[in-house]
Amino acid sequence: MKGIPVSTTVNGDDVEFVCDGRETLLDVLRNHLGLIGAKEGCGTGDCGACSVMLDGQLVCSCLVLGAEAEGREIETVEGMADGEKLHPLQQRFLEHAALQCGICTPGFLIAAKALLDHNSSPSESEIRYALAGNLCRCTGYDKIVRAVRAAAGDVRRQQKARARRKAAAQN
Numbered sequence: 001m002k003g004i005p006v007s008t009t010v011n012g013d014d015v016e017f018v019c020d021g022r023e024t025l026l027d028v029l030r031n032h033l034g035l036i037g038a039k040e041g042c043g044t045g046d047c048g049a050c051s052v053m054l055d056g057q058l059v060c061s062c063l064v065l066g067a068e069a070e071g072r073e074i075e076t077v078e079g080m081a082d083g084e085k086l087h088p089l090q091q092r093f094l095e096h097a098a099l100q101c102g103i104c105t106p107g108f109l110i111a112a113k114a115l116l117d118h119n120s121s122p123s124e125s126e127i128r129y130a131l132a133g134n135l136c137r138c139t140g141y142d143k144i145v146r147a148v149r150a151a152a153g154d155v156r157r158q159q160k161a162r163a164r165r166k167a168a169a170q171n
């Protein structure tokens with residue numbers, strides 16, 4: 001079968017690849033681009049381990065074809081840290097021991113980031129609802145929820161600091 005050339009953006013970088021028409025975005029990320037953060041848990045859209053952002057929407061990359069990435073913007077767990085500085089969610093997951101085997105963790109991080117990008121003051125119910133598509137067989141979820149609540153506080157502090165800097169620059 002003839003390969004399909006695709007031009008896309010992954011974590012802010014322009015990326016080109018050639019894929020088989022049957023390959024999923026998860027296959028492409030892991031097998032063509034070396035981005036192995038997203039995991040294959042079920043391959044049927046049920047576990048959330050393969051979660052990535054596609055044009056700002058949370059998707060299961062096992063349900064998206066690689067060819068559908070043409071002209072789109074993809075964000076993966078590899079793009080969350082700012083150089084050596086972990087995203088608050090990554091830091092708080094570590095501090096709250098919100099992972100054990102870690103298979104589900106990239107998917108939880110991306111799903112939680114999708115929530116905090118739109119709502120930095122989520123209630124516990126909102127956090128649990130936002131993460132309902134992500135399954136974890138190890139942690140029992142409570143530590144994950146606590147980590148997301150703590151990270152939300154960090155994100156709010158970052159937002160306030162940015163607003164203060166912006167106001168100072170305008171004076």
Ligand code: FES
Pocket residue numbers: 039040041042043044045046047048049050051060061062063
């Ligand atoms: S591997 Fe995609 S949802 Fe489970």
Ligand code: FES
Pocket residue numbers: 098099100101102103104105135136137138139
């Ligand atoms: S930490 Fe093992 S499945 Fe979540």
